[in-house]
Amino acid sequence: MKKIILISLLFSRFTFAALATPEEISKEFSSLAKKYAIKTEDLGIYATTGDGESQQVLLDVNGKVVMIPASISKVATASAVLSAFPPGTKxxxxxxxxxxxxxxxxxxxxxxxxxxxxxxxxxxxxxxxxxxxxxxxxxxxxxxxxxxxxxxxxxxxxxxxxxxxxxxxxxxxxxxxxxxxxxxxxxxxxxxxxxxxxxxxxxxxxxxxxxxxxxxxxxxxxxxxxxxxxxxxxxxxxxxxxxxxxxxxxxxxxxxxxxxxxxxxxxxxxxxxxxxxxxxxxxxxxxxxxxxxxxxxxxxKAIEQIVADMNKFSNNYVAEMLTKNLGTLKKSKAVTLADGVAVINEHMQSLGIPSDQYKLTSPSGLTRDNRLSSFAMWKVLQHLRNDFRVQPEFLTSLPIAGIDGTLKKRMKNGPAERWVRAKTGFLTNVVSLAGYAGLQDGRVITFSFVYNGSTDEAKVRAFFDNLLIYLVK
The missing domain is CATH 3.50.80.20 (D-Ala-D-Ala carboxypeptidase C, peptidase S13)
Structure with missing residues (x-):
């Protein structure tokens, strides 16, 4: 009987090992930022685990500072599209x-x-x-x-x-x-x-x-x-x-x-x-x-497969085509991109995101005019995570670390491979990454990382990846 109890306790300790505390995570964040010469003021980071009352903020670095998001803008586009067009729409x-x-x-x-x-x-x-x-x-x-x-x-x-x-x-x-x-x-x-x-x-x-x-x-x-x-x-x-x-x-x-x-x-x-x-x-x-x-x-193809075409390889053409289709909800002919972008912004408002936390003019993020805080992006990701009607389709659309899409060569052959699904973003002096990191005990970290600064983008990507590897481990 004692052996059974001991084995049970060991198994419980293995599968439900405690996540690092916010203090420990903050210390690792500072160490990595120093290693890769990343200035804290150039970052916008918001990461949590859990839901509802059990939700825990793991890292908040300028989380409500509005920044240029680049292609993670497509997460907002995908959310609006999946809300307007149910899975299976053709x-x-x-x-x-x-x-x-x-x-x-x-x-x-x-x-x-x-x-x-x-x-x-x-x-x-x-x-x-x-x-x-x-x-x-x-x-x-x-x-x-x-x-x-x-x-x-x-x-x-x-x-x-x-x-x-x-x-x-x-x-x-x-x-x-x-x-x-x-x-x-x-x-x-x-x-x-x-x-x-x-x-x-x-x-x-x-x-x-x-x-x-x-x-x-x-x-x-x-x-x-x-x-x-x-x-x-x-x-x-x-x-x-x-x-x-x-x-x-x-x-x-x-x-x-x-x-x-x-x-x-x-x-x-x-x-x-x-x-x-x-x-x-x-x-x-x-x-x-x-x-x-x-x-x-x-x-x-079904709408969810088209969303995957957009997200896996960050396809700007697909993002704009889907957005003009959103515009058909407003009129039936000569639909403009602005018609569709208006639907995306209405969707953002419906999620309760403060209006001063976002400004979206481009559905693809191929612009320096979009503005988004890491907290606002986190709100979209949390909505997609919690709404079962769209959660499976959206999760499937994201690149998988070390496996496919724009994350195929990132976090490969390490503890984060297959445990991170996220949308990437890149413009000159802009690097971003937003999505989910899974833990072996079943918990999921929702995160949004944005960088606006002059540090070499390869160093910024390495900083983001190693921060996620730390959280997953």
Whole structure:
């Protein structure tokens, strides 16, 4: 009997070991801050464990000081989206026809109507085209017409940083978007003549490729891929130069496009051609007429999976697309990003967050104008943790330390691997991290870390990671 009691006590001590006291945590915080040359006045930190009356503040360093949050802003966006659109919600993309069908020929136009789906990719386009194939229309003697009237025509909202880049993370938005509004550029060494092979995927007439890339000995890689402007060309010109070493099998580069509507339309035309359906007309913009008939429809991934697309890799394009979808709660046409941001701010207010603790103008955080205290972010995280209707979906959307997303290479092979799920953030002189750290006894720490200062961001990340490792241990 004594042995059983002893074993029980040992087991209890192991599984419910006391978390470090706030005093001990504060001491470790100071030690780490000194080690990584982090000034306390540049930090905003708020971390707790427990709920309700049992809640304990573990660390509060300038917790209510409003700072630039960077991409942890997406936590607020995700919270508003999951509140407005229940799990399982899907967006729809449709094909409509106008005109007569005679002997398998559509003597009219084919309309591609966008429903604001951020996840509409090649597989969805194939689904639409294959469904259209079953109408027995063999030829289209008319135009491909894109209806993206659900959203406004502003592709790059003013809330983003002013400087535009052609990287995929800065892709434009539109109610009819395709493949993240980015193109895949695959480069392989040539056959020994000094040239390199370049492939555009998906291949279509919207992209004009200029290949100046060369093959070189060894594993060299100084490839340069740029999007060029040509006012005489309706789409985008992609120029690839530099060298690829013959030891490399393949290198991929991602570039965004500039006109989501035409990009989607030219891809639809190319996909139809691959299924043997020629289109004699051009690609243009217009709304679906009331007399048109819907002939095919594709549904998006479930909303929770799209939120994961946003959070795992901090995708700014998805954040803005979801926010404009929030704006459809206010109006049904020409929705602006501001319409959606208003819904996010209303959601923040509904959580009881003091109005002087936040100012959100960008849903992605790709701006220096957003303002948020660590306490305000903690309030959002606590709401998401306590609301069972959205908690599982949100938790699944976060990067996992040492495993995937933007935390794939952080806290790896240590005590915090798989025990931290959090959203990262980064701008020049801004580093942030917000989410949850699990303990082996089942308790969960809710934390929000924000840094605004000039210390090297690698040191700040190491400081955040080691603070979490200490708390998890």
């Amino acid at each position: 967006f729809k993309t449709q094909l409509w026809t106008s005109g007569k069908i005679q002997d398998g020929i559509l003597k009219g136009d084919l309309y591609l109507k966008g429903g604001g789906d951020p996840s509409f990719v090649s597989e969805n386009m194939w689904f639409l085209v294959n469904a259209f194939l079953r109408t027995d229309i063999k030829k289209i003697e008319g135009d491909i017409v894109i209806d993206d009237s659900l959203f406004d025509k502003v592709r790059y909202d003013m809330s983003r940083q002013k400087e535009r880049v052609d990287r995929a993370y800065d892709a434009p938005v539109g109610a009819m978007s395709f493949n993240w509004n980015s193109v895949n550029i695959f480069v392989r060494p040539g056959n020994g003549d000094g040239s390199a092979k370049v492939f555009i995927d998906p291949e279509n007439d919207y992209i004009r490729l200029v290949n100046k890339a060369k093959s070189a000995p060894g594993s060299a890689n100084d490839l340069l891929a740029d999007r060029k402007d040509d006012p005489k060309f309706p789409g985008d010109v992609i120029s690839v130069g530099g060298r690829i070493g013959r030891a490399n099998k393949e290198i991929v580069v991602f570039k965004n496009i500039t006109q989501p509507d035409l990009w989607a339309g030219y891809n639809l035309k190319a996909f139809l051609a691959q299924r043997g359906i020629p289109v004699t007309g051009k690609v243009r913009n217009a709304e679906v007429p009331a007399s048109a008939d819907m002939v095919a429809e594709s549904e998006s």
